[in-house]
């Protein structure tokens with residue numbers, strides 16, 4: 555089958571369940587308690603529950619902590635979800651177009667399509683051997699799809715959950731066309747964070763280079779407490795050619811998201827903020843507790859010649875932090 559759980563892991567569970575619309579979702583679980591859920595609608599990760607606090611004394615308490623959702627998705631969002639439109643939240647895949655800079659629908663069509671489980675995926679070079687459970691999904695164009703984007707491709711998505719709770723997404727796009735094609739891409743990652751508006755009244759000024767976004771040599775750091783200033787002024791930013799490690803520091807929740815990306819030069823940071831009431835109708839008040847930090851290819855689309863393949867990888871970990879500088 556198009557999924558694997560390594561022999562070390564007798565308690566790992568990989569099962570397929572139906573969502574409220576009758577669409578299959580693959581549930582990945584590892585023994586220490588982390589889990590992830592991937593919908594065949596859009597190949598979208600719709601849940602990632604991670605171990606948050608170590609060495610908790612009671613088993614019940616541990617279970618509760620492990621049940622904490624790391625990505626943003628709430629009951630209002632779920633209730634509003636009606637295919638073929640993608641669910642707002644989780645990690646939608648934007649392909650073959652990011653945003654509206656092209657002739658296709660916003661963010662391309664991949665997030666609105668039904669994917670299938672890839673039962674026999676070709677081997678993946680450079681996938682590490684860490685203990686994990688994973689599922690492989692596949693998207694290919696239908697006859698109808700070829701009318702709006704006339705390019706034959708195979709899009710393979712592997713979603714893996716490691717025992718330590720790290721969520722990995724590896725996308726492989728192959729050109730099986732007779733001519734080259736180009737595309738842009740994003741893992742539109744909705745992170746669950748503490749209320750981004752909390753400190754607004756007391757902070758009126760924002761100097762980006764001072765504290766909101768810090769670029770170090772190999773790492774880009776977003777402080778959620780300060781990110782509010784970015785959001786209050788510009789809700790939609792693309793950082794071109796950004797570092798491959800992004801740390802999102804949430805001071806209130808004492809949690810750091812560490813996002814590592816490969817093959818994804820750009821980063822998009824987004825929250826609907828004040829636009830919400832005007833244009834975003836499928837999102838409840840919880841939009842205050844989310845921020846999208848996407849690993850993306852925006853500025854320079856990928857061009858694949860016939861037979862070529864592109865790989866874009868994202869690893870996300872959620873690390874409890876007791877101390878922030």
Ligand SMILES: O=P(O)(O)OC[C@H]1O[C@H](O)[C@H](O)[C@@H](O)[C@@H]1O
Nearest residue numbers: 653660661790791822823824846
């Ligand atoms: O509403 P959606 O199509 O899901 O897009 C949500 C947002 O995605 C990205 O962050 C874009 O940069 C935004 O401009 C867009 O508003």
